[in-house]
Amino acid sequence: MNHFLALTRRGAIALAFALTLPLPAVAATKIQHLISPGGIEAWFVQDSTVPLIAMEYAFGGGATQDPPDKPGVGNMVASTIDEGSGDLDSKAFHERLDRRAIELSFSITRDYFRGSLRMLKDNKDEAFDLLHMALTSSHLASSDVERIRSQIMSGLRRDTTNPNALASRKFLELEFANHAYSRPASGTLESVPTITVADMRDYISRVIAKDTLKIAVVGDVDPATLGQLLDKTFGSLPAKAKLTPTPDVVATAPPQRAFVPLDVPQTTITFGAPGVMRHDPKFMAAYIDNHILGGGGLSSRLYHEVREKRGLAYSMFEALLWMDHSSLVVGNTGTRADRAGESIDAIDKEVRKFAQEGPTQQELDEAKSYLKGSQMLQLDTSSKLATAMLQYQLDKLPIDYLERRSGIIDAVTLDDARQMAKRLWGQGLVTVVVGREPQAAAEAARAPGAPPPPKAN
Template sequence: MARQQALGDRLPGQGHHAEARGEAFVRFTPILARRFALAFVACIAATLPAMPSLAAAKIQRLVSPGGIEAWFVQDATVPLIAMEYAFGGGASQDPEGKPGVGNMVADLLDEGSGDLDSKTFHERLDRRAIELSFSSSRDSFRGSLRMLKDNRDEAFELLRMALTAPHFDGADVERIRAQVLSGLRRETSNPNSLANRKFLEAAFAGHPYGRPANGTLESVPAIQVADLKDYVRRVLATDTLKVAVVGDVDAATLGKLLDQTFGGLPMKGDLVPVADVEASRPPQRFFIPLDVPQTVVTFGGPGYRRDDPKFMAGYVVNHILGGGGLSSRLYREVREKRGLAYSVSEYLLWMNHSALFVGNTGTRADRAGETIEAINEEVRRIAEDGPSQQELDEAKSYLKGSQMLALDTSSKLASALLQYQIDRLGIDYIERRNSIVDAVTLEDARQAAKRLWSLGLNTVVVGRPPQAAAQPAAATPPAAN
């Protein structure tokens, strides 16, 4: 099964404060047997010496004999290899009227390929404790591969087969379709899912970013095998491929493995152009009635593109408002001072063609209005006055100190290096990052706060109307207005 990273399927509350993550949201659901196999790998790693700071290791730009480029860190501390890679495209390449095609491709690539049926393919993965997964985010089709060093040849060969010779057998397609539809039906009664979908629909009306990446109950039944094959043909090509590898493998061996794995793919894809778009401007408010114990509030507005020269100022000031966990302004005001919610957070979210800031909280139905007003009040305050010098200094200190801790495993570093490539930050970005954070002045932070929040918020509320909060629960079909 795929590791879903579809933006909008699970917007808030996913710990999306790490700068390296970009638009990726992780929902990893492997089959049960593989969980035990991967746990075994983790146990092996736990018995070995702790890794030094991988982020301080030398990052190499490797070009294979066949021309496949990768960012690469050789590290023999533990006998593991982690590879993250991405093709340009993602959910934005789903055919018009058929959102969810890329998501189904991600779910199906490891369901049999080459001369292996689905059962045999998974048995091969499980036997060697190989972690192989795929996902479709808004702008890229991503993959992840992790294995013990001794199993690298088989792991890369299984990946090659999945990418170049997927079966898309009818029985497998229908089984995965049923699973996707089951998940979509569950989402109709999930307040977070409803809020996320409505927020993106309102932010990007008429644009591919406004479509649900995992599809709809209407679109998924209409997806044909021909759609899946056409998506693979158009998207999985080496001209947009980006690769990051960290682990116990030398450059010469890795170059050969990359050619063997990706060399059989088309050299050029056939992507449909995606237009730049600015998210809808605040203030807007939407309410979706749903009979659930807790009301969910999702809020946000236009954010900073990653290539914006003022991105880091926005990133730092957003940490002060809502990205700093227990130290953020929103947490102190909404949770600690007023006791309105268990948690509240906000983060920047950037894609290739647009950007958002997004926040989320949950509260009692009869206190939803008070919660929203408290959030709006804090947003108005920071937009008008900006942060204090002390807040700025503390945020910069945290963001600099936490960077190395966030990159302390091969998988984390590989994921970060892939995102840095997608964001075009340069292979020396890790070395330069702290100086970029340091360069943010108080005036920069104040201007960023004004730009982000001076217009207020777009808000989606999902739950029981306040006047019905004390009434017995009843089945209420979800509807947006």
């Protein structure tokens, strides 16, 4: 999980194209641990293949720092913090970004307030200056706050009829009960109207600080220059965050099932179970198992059994999601309303079989080969590599993890994989179904003169 960066809604076409250029030498380059003159730390890869710089960064806290009765504060901050700062109003601020092909964005996850900065090398001074302004002197003007609030409310209203959004929200409520992870990071229709500018400024004052800051930079800049830019950008931030402690939580154990009624022709099924923390010594066994069962796309067991063999599903995926204080295995599929029960039974049956037997040696070998070979393909741009480097820091992995990863994958034995399969899926699933009542779905499928329901394709 995981885990979900939002792309900026602005940016120049030229820069977007440039950031997709392959950087074959980047992934093989050793990552440096850079410390600026002012003590700002970053993981850094210097690469001059193209004249670009990509930076990803994160502050600890995220949506867990929202007041319990006001989920969505952090999301409002992330959506508004770049709407004018210093002596620039929102229009002037974004005109400067666009004029220099600078891409600046902020996003929220459950545990982190994250940001991205991408620019052409020649525009680095202005880019880092604009980021500094957003972090230290954001206007949060009433007109901008209300405009962003209106956009968020529109999205939340759409979610009330979105099966996937409803399923995800209900699933997290089941798994995490009254923990902060159960609250929607984007807020609710009830909470977002109550969020004030004072709430947002309080969030910024508690979360945006140097002691939880993690930074990853890839691009055409030398270490000395980068150190100066980091000090200029982050050096004046408060030294210590004032975070509300978030307790660890174990996701609710299966089996459980919930139904959310929604009159739509396609039923959405979200399913999962407690997962494995990233620091668990057996994490890689879980990662490989998930790839085999549901995360490997067209090659996964669930895809083969539910879609290819039975023609039940429109789509099928499963993923490991790990957070700072808990973890999940979560999957999702969509199917015809009148075949939802059959789909759930097929998923349950295959998951039980995998828990009992685990993977075969051939499945294990093929998954290892794929996961090792695909890694470098996933890090073929400066932006992708910076994102990965940041995530490794947040996961508290060593700086040479990329070099060690293939060996860690190879070390997973068939016995490790089979024990992990039983551990993850041996108790069954927590399942959330969003769609028509079973009787209504059956009647709709049998209605005289009704067009045939869509085929799963």
